[in-house]
Amino acid sequence: MSDSKKATIVVFSGDMDKVFAAFIIATGAAAAGMDTTMFFTFWGLNAIKKGKVTGQGLLGRMMGVMNRGGINRIGPSKFNFGGIGRWMFKKMMRDKGVTPLDELLQLAVDLDVNLLACKMSMDVMEIAKDDFIDEVEDVVGVATYMKHAAESEVTLFI
Amino acid sequence: MSDSKKATIVVFSGDMDKVFAAFIIATGAAAAGMDTTMFFTFWGLNAIKKGKVTGQGLLGRMMGVMNRGGINRIGPSKFNFGGIGRWMFKKMMRDKGVTPLDELLQLAVDLDVNLLACKMSMDVMEIAKDDFIDEVEDVVGVATYMKHAAESEVTLFI
Amino acid sequence: MSDSKKATIVVFSGDMDKVFAAFIIATGAAAAGMDTTMFFTFWGLNAIKKGKVTGQGLLGRMMGVMNRGGINRIGPSKFNFGGIGRWMFKKMMRDKGVTPLDELLQLAVDLDVNLLACKMSMDVMEIAKDDFIDEVEDVVGVATYMKHAAESEVTLFI
Numbered sequence: 001m002s003d004s005k006k007a008t009i010v011v012f013s014g015d016m017d018k019v020f021a022a023f024i025i026a027t028g029a030a031a032a033g034m035d036t037t038m039f040f041t042f043w044g045l046n047a048i049k050k051g052k053v054t055g056q057g058l059l060g061r062m063m064g065v066m067n068r069g070g071i072n073r074i075g076p077s078k079f080n081f082g083g084i085g086r087w088m089f090k091k092m093m094r095d096k097g098v099t100p101l102d103e104l105l106q107l108a109v110d111l112d113v114n115l116l117a118c119k120m121s122m123d124v125m126e127i128a129k130d131d132f133i134d135e136v137e138d139v140v141g142v143a144t145y146m147k148h149a150a151e152s153e154v155t156l157f158i
Numbered sequence: 159m160s161d162s163k164k165a166t167i168v169v170f171s172g173d174m175d176k177v178f179a180a181f182i183i184a185t186g187a188a189a190a191g192m193d194t195t196m197f198f199t200f201w202g203l204n205a206i207k208k209g210k211v212t213g214q215g216l217l218g219r220m221m222g223v224m225n226r227g228g229i230n231r232i233g234p235s236k237f238n239f240g241g242i243g244r245w246m247f248k249k250m251m252r253d254k255g256v257t258p259l260d261e262l263l264q265l266a267v268d269l270d271v272n273l274l275a276c277k278m279s280m281d282v283m284e285i286a287k288d289d290f291i292d293e294v295e296d297v298v299g300v301a302t303y304m305k306h307a308a309e310s311e312v313t314l315f316i
Numbered sequence: 317m318s319d320s321k322k323a324t325i326v327v328f329s330g331d332m333d334k335v336f337a338a339f340i341i342a343t344g345a346a347a348a349g350m351d352t353t354m355f356f357t358f359w360g361l362n363a364i365k366k367g368k369v370t371g372q373g374l375l376g377r378m379m380g381v382m383n384r385g386g387i388n389r390i391g392p393s394k395f396n397f398g399g400i401g402r403w404m405f406k407k408m409m410r411d412k413g414v415t416p417l418d419e420l421l422q423l424a425v426d427l428d429v430n431l432l433a434c435k436m437s438m439d440v441m442e443i444a445k446d447d448f449i450d451e452v453e454d455v456v457g458v459a460t461y462m463k464h465a466a467e468s469e470v471t472l473f474i
Contacts, residue, residue, distance in 0.1 A: 300344035
């Protein structure tokens with residue numbers, strides 16, 4: 001596989017299982033020598049939050065509380081049952097020796113996966129650049145995403 | 159970016175947030191000079207419905223009532239709480255100066271985004287061409303979608 | 317359309333409507349002469365299970381019970397209401413002469429769609445190769461998926 005191939009992944013979902021799939025694919029692409037970009041938007045922003053409650057105004061704050069992020073806090077899209085599902089998935093993954101989500105994130109960073117956050121979603125949800133982990137490289141709009149996607153062999157919306 | 163690049167987006171979801179993301183990406187692609195097609199199928203058909211209840215037979219009518227569309231009526235995938243979430247998202251977007259969904263749809267039309275509806279889903283859900291807004295250009299099958307997708311740099315399923 | 321074009325679809329969802337869309341697109345791609353691969357992972361594995369309860373340990377077994385698969389058993393992402401939705405969708409599809417899911421799966425096999433299962437998800441959920449229908453060709457990792465995707469014109473995550 002040539003180094004010039006590219007993969008660009010929109011991470012829209014904030015569900016643990018989908019974010020996990022996104023990081024597995026992104027690190028797989030980067031490991032195969034592809035130039036890989038993850039564009040986090042909407043609920044996906046939870047995966048790159050530090051985990052503090054975000055938002056200033058009443059609605060932004062409500063959203064921040066209901067939708068508190070941090071890669072170890074997000075739950076699966078099914079069978080969450082108020083957090084039991086998250087615990088169960090984590091335990092099953094650990095038992096099988098699967099790389100946990102926070103280590104996958106670090107692996108993505110180590111493999112030079114480009115982590116971008118969507119400016120418009122941040123504005124709507126009142127999330128600041130400071131609310132993200134330091135590894136997030138840039139806050140960009142849809143035009144920047146489009147530029148990456150148009151040059152990519154692999155484009156996914158997760 | 160050359161004008162000959164193409165983007166083809168399947169809009170399967172009828173959730174307000176995902177439909178919003180689909181239109182942001184589609185208008186972003188079109189604004190970047192890409193030849194852009196949106197293929198609406200299943201729940202995504204709600205985004206291009208006029209908003210009347212659809213369906214003839216009992217099951218089709220039940221589906222039409224439970225699943226009433228219209229771009230201003232659809233709710234988000236999370237935190238809807240019987241319509242409060244829709245109001246809250248709309249208010250947050252308006253407060254931040256984000257283009258509302260009905261204007262994004264108009265913008266897509268103005269930018270010559272190709273709006274196609276999936277014939278098979280329409281048949282199953284008993285939706286007629288007349289139930290859609292006039293801007294929907296054509297009712298097509300999967301073969302037409304495939305033809306667009308196979309020529310596209312960017313292919314997404316939302 | 318040249319025979320050398322490729323489509324690679326990640327089937328992450330196990331919802332009846334999304335799995336249906338995945339098979340419609342995959343068979344559409346194969347019918348158009350494209351070299352087509354479906355990579356089943358997470359909940360998507362339900363679509364290729366024989367339908368027995370899977371799992372050995374307590375957690376794996378719980379997961380197997382809650383998440384019992386088989387292409388005729390999975391329900392839609394919306395309006396399932398404890399199985400009524402599944403019945404209703406099947407009835408609406410049958411009434412309209414739409415190919416049912418199990419026949420679509422057979423059609424995909426007949427059209428030489430490449431059915432792959434994700435090793436990591438199988439390990440986590442304690443699913444064995446034997447739990448799948450015989451048509452599943454191989455159990456692979458993300459590297460194999462990536463190789464297919466990087467050569468594909470159409471890449472989707474469903």
